[in-house]
Amino acid sequence: MYVFGEDVGPLGGVFRITDGLTAEFGEDRCFDTPLAESGIVGMAVGMAMNGMRPVVEMQFDAFAYPAFEQIVSHVAKMRNRTRGRVGLPIVIRVPYAGGIGGVEHHCDSSEAYYAHTPGLKVVTPATPADAYHLLREAIASPDPVVFMEPKKLYWAKDEVDVDRPTPGIGRAVVRREGTDATLIAYGPAVSTAMEAAEAAAQEGRSLQVVDVRSIVPFDDETVCAAVRSTGRAVVVAEASGYASVASEIVARVTERCFHSLAAPVRRVTGFDIPFPRPSWSASSCPAWTGSWTLSTTFSGRTSDDPYVRPSRPRGGTHRGRGREVAGRRGRHRHPRPARRRGGDRQVHRRGPLTFRRDGHRPARTGG
Amino acid sequence: MAGHPGLLPSEQPVQLLDESGVPVGGADLRMPDTQRLLEAYTSLVIGRRVNDQASALVRQGRLAVYPSSHGQEACQTGAALALADGDWLFPTYRDTAAVIARGVDPVEVLTLLKGDWHAGYDPYAHHVAPQATPLATQLLHAVGVAHAARLRGEKTVVMALCGDGATSEGDFHEALNFAAVFRAPVVFFVQNNEYAISVPLARQSAAPSLAHKGVGYGVNGERVDGNDVAAVLAVLDRAVATARSGGGPQLVEAHTYRMQAHTNADDASRYRSEDEVDPWVARDPLLRMEAFLKKKRVLTKARRAEITERAEAVAAHMREGVNQDVEPDTADLFAHVFADPTPQLTEQAAFLADELSREGH
Numbered sequence: 001m002y003v004f005g006e007d008v009g010p011l012g013g014v015f016r017i018t019d020g021l022t023a024e025f026g027e028d029r030c031f032d033t034p035l036a037e038s039g040i041v042g043m044a045v046g047m048a049m050n051g052m053r054p055v056v057e058m059q060f061d062a063f064a065y066p067a068f069e070q071i072v073s074h075v076a077k078m079r080n081r082t083r084g085r086v087g088l089p090i091v092i093r094v095p096y097a098g099g100i101g102g103v104e105h106h107c108d109s110s111e112a113y114y115a116h117t118p119g120l121k122v123v124t125p126a127t128p129a130d131a132y133h134l135l136r137e138a139i140a141s142p143d144p145v146v147f148m149e150p151k152k153l154y155w156a157k158d159e160v161d162v163d164r165p166t167p168g169i170g171r172a173v174v175r176r177e178g179t180d181a182t183l184i185a186y187g188p189a190v191s192t193a194m195e196a197a198e199a200a201a202q203e204g205r206s207l208q209v210v211d212v213r214s215i216v217p218f219d220d221e222t223v224c225a226a227v228r229s230t231g232r233a234v235v236v237a238e239a240s241g242y243a244s245v246a247s248e249i250v251a252r253v254t255e256r257c258f259h260s261l262a263a264p265v266r267r268v269t270g271f272d273i274p275f276p277r278p279s280w281s282a283s284s285c286p287a288w289t290g291s292w293t294l295s296t297t298f299s300g301r302t303s304d305d306p307y308v309r310p311s312r313p314r315g316g317t318h319r320g321r322g323r324e325v326a327g328r329r330g331r332h333r334h335p336r337p338a339r340r341r342g343g344d345r346q347v348h349r350r351g352p353l354t355f356r357r358d359g360h361r362p363a364r365t366g367g
Numbered sequence: 368m369a370g371h372p373g374l375l376p377s378e379q380p381v382q383l384l385d386e387s388g389v390p391v392g393g394a395d396l397r398m399p400d401t402q403r404l405l406e407a408y409t410s411l412v413i414g415r416r417v418n419d420q421a422s423a424l425v426r427q428g429r430l431a432v433y434p435s436s437h438g439q440e441a442c443q444t445g446a447a448l449a450l451a452d453g454d455w456l457f458p459t460y461r462d463t464a465a466v467i468a469r470g471v472d473p474v475e476v477l478t479l480l481k482g483d484w485h486a487g488y489d490p491y492a493h494h495v496a497p498q499a500t501p502l503a504t505q506l507l508h509a510v511g512v513a514h515a516a517r518l519r520g521e522k523t524v525v526m527a528l529c530g531d532g533a534t535s536e537g538d539f540h541e542a543l544n545f546a547a548v549f550r551a552p553v554v555f556f557v558q559n560n561e562y563a564i565s566v567p568l569a570r571q572s573a574a575p576s577l578a579h580k581g582v583g584y585g586v587n588g589e590r591v592d593g594n595d596v597a598a599v600l601a602v603l604d605r606a607v608a609t610a611r612s613g614g615g616p617q618l619v620e621a622h623t624y625r626m627q628a629h630t631n632a633d634d635a636s637r638y639r640s641e642d643e644v645d646p647w648v649a650r651d652p653l654l655r656m657e658a659f660l661k662k663k664r665v666l667t668k669a670r671r672a673e674i675t676e677r678a679e680a681v682a683a684h685m686r687e688g689v690n691q692d693v694e695p696d697t698a699d700l701f702a703h704v705f706a707d708p709t710p711q712l713t714e715q716a717a718f719l720a721d722e723l724s725r726e727g728h
Binding site: 033036083086141142213220345 | 484485486489491496497501504506507509510511512513514515517518536537538541542544545548557699702703704705706707708711
């Protein structure tokens with residue numbers, strides 16, 4: 001096993017993930033490379049062809065893009081190209097997503113690019129235990145693994161039993177049991193989903209939380225069993241929603257669980273915009289958008305347009321009539337959380353879901 | 368590189384034989400021995416036969432496409448013969464003749480161009496990487512293979528091939544730089560055949576030569592007459608020896624010419640004239656070496672007949688193999704994506720098998 005990339009040697013990486021490796025294992029085993037990501041991944045391909053297990057670091061999500069051709073055209077396809085003769089046991093570590101106040105090219109959620117490419121395993125831990133055990137398993141994997149590390153979790157601390165592996169690559173886990181609905185999240189969004197479930201619990205709702213962990217291969221079995229047990233599902237992801245991993249999960253769950261669903265599967269994702277300036281980044285992430293979307297989802301509103309502000313429901317029906325926010329100024333605008341009146345409550349008996357997060361605009365549930 | 372301490376290549380490409388096969392003086396390299404030149408000539412003849420046979424198989428509809436190295440056989444031969452047994456070759460799509468010269472079964476090589484699979488041979492059997500379709504990406508793989516070998520203390524050398532167009536790609540530059548920084552034993556061998564499909568060299572680079580591009584990375588550069596197999600062998604022998612002895616990566620540019628279109632699907636008359644091609648006919652690498660060996664009385668009629676027979680046997684083997692239809696196994700489509708198929712791939716494979724069985728396949 002060899003570790004290399006930009007600043008991963010004596011410095012230990014800009015996030016100190018490889019701290020101490022060069023000192024302990026020597027400059028041959030953990031070394032700095034010239035500053036060229038295609039070079040790093042391309043060299044890893046050759047080293048893997050020649051019997052080694054490279055673990056390379058892309059310093060930031062958006063800095064990995066120069067390596068995209070190597071990853072998509074070679075890392076992912078060499079085994080298939082050679083009919084199984086040349087496998088590439090490479091781990092490509094990608095610090096990704098926002099939440100650290102980073103600038104534009106340090107906050108991308110780039111998982112969908114990799115997940116869309118056959119031949120790559122795509123894994124993302126949400127707990128320190130998974131960070132340790134999934135990485136070990138990724139290194140042991142005979143196939144390339146894009147190991148996506150949520151940057152905001154680099155400071156997370158927990159006791160990790162290194163002798164007790166967590167479930168393997170390809171397995172999702174239920175992080176929180178619940179009966180009213182299932183939140184499906186991965187990576188940086190898992191903690192958001194857990195907070196949402198906790199907030200919901202205080203309002204009398206029981207939300208189940210599934211941590212996907214392994215985007216490829218995807219654990220249909222665990223995810224679908226969870227959704228069938230509650231009949232409702234919301235996929236929570238930090239990435240923008242269009243053509244995303246969240247889209248894929250919604251599609252898979254809908255295809256497989258349709259007859260168990262009491263409501264359409266919804267998504268709470270980032271907007272379809274480039275990552276916003278650091279001082280506004282909170283408004284792009286589910287932590288904020290979620291407050292509104294979750295509240296409308298669980299109020300039973302089933303408008304076809306997720307960005308429609310529901311109007312006051314009429315008595316006895318749970319179907320609010322939508323009024324397009326877009327229509328007002330001719331472009332989509334994220335609406336403020338809807339005020340609700342008692343009508344929703346009559347239908348649902350318990351108040352619509354909301355959750356708060358310090359510093360973020362809370363959902364106003366009215367009534 | 369000995370004789371060029373300043374990294375810069377020689378003013379003129381190294382030449383040992385002129386166009387008519389007469390030795391020229393002045394080069395600081397010795398002519399390879401006669402036995403080696405005979406071996407090289409044999410490889411040239413077989414390489415030419417491989418090129419012409421493959422092009423014929425395209426016309427017959429048995430191959431989808433063939434990017435011919437007709438006219439570049441001296442480079443193909445040199446790249447293959449300069450390597451020792453354990454060394455690696457990283458070829459491109461145009462280097463079929465070099466791959467065959469390394470000992471890979473021609474029928475397995477043509478699997479790619481027949482369209483039966485993306486690479487038909489086992490890269491580990493002869494240490495030949497799959498022929499690269501993207502440009503310059505394989506050069507970095509070559510650096511990785513060489514670096515791994517060096518870390519293990521092996522004396523492996525890696526020969527990485529590319530064309531003139533590929534020197535514009537970022538990966539070419541990253542590969543030279545990485546190889547230099549890590550002192551990886553790689554010989555980058557650029558076959559400058561003057562064209563990247565339709566784009567002439569002048570549109571590709573304003574450098575004095577492509578070998579000059581090594582200077583910026585601290586890589587020795589050298590230029591060679593790519594149609595003079597004796598010179599190609601001598602230059603590559605020296606480059607390989609330097610790389611093997613820890614002298615770091617080497618960049619060699621061969622000046623040659625793509626005598627035919629980019630592939631059979633291309634029409635070269637749209638971007639170059641016959642007047643331009645004509646002078647290169649006289650510079651043919653086969654004719655040059657043949658004239659030299661005949662003059663030395665090494666190439667007897669009997670030996671020439673024997674070499675022709677060997678080349679014909681290769682061509683016959685190609686025809687026979689390529690004309691065999693391979694029954695596709697759809698399970699293969701899913702079997703090699705991962706070491707162990709994901710549940711989703713297993714499901715999709717079963718779905719396709721079921722669909723096909725319903726259709727009576």
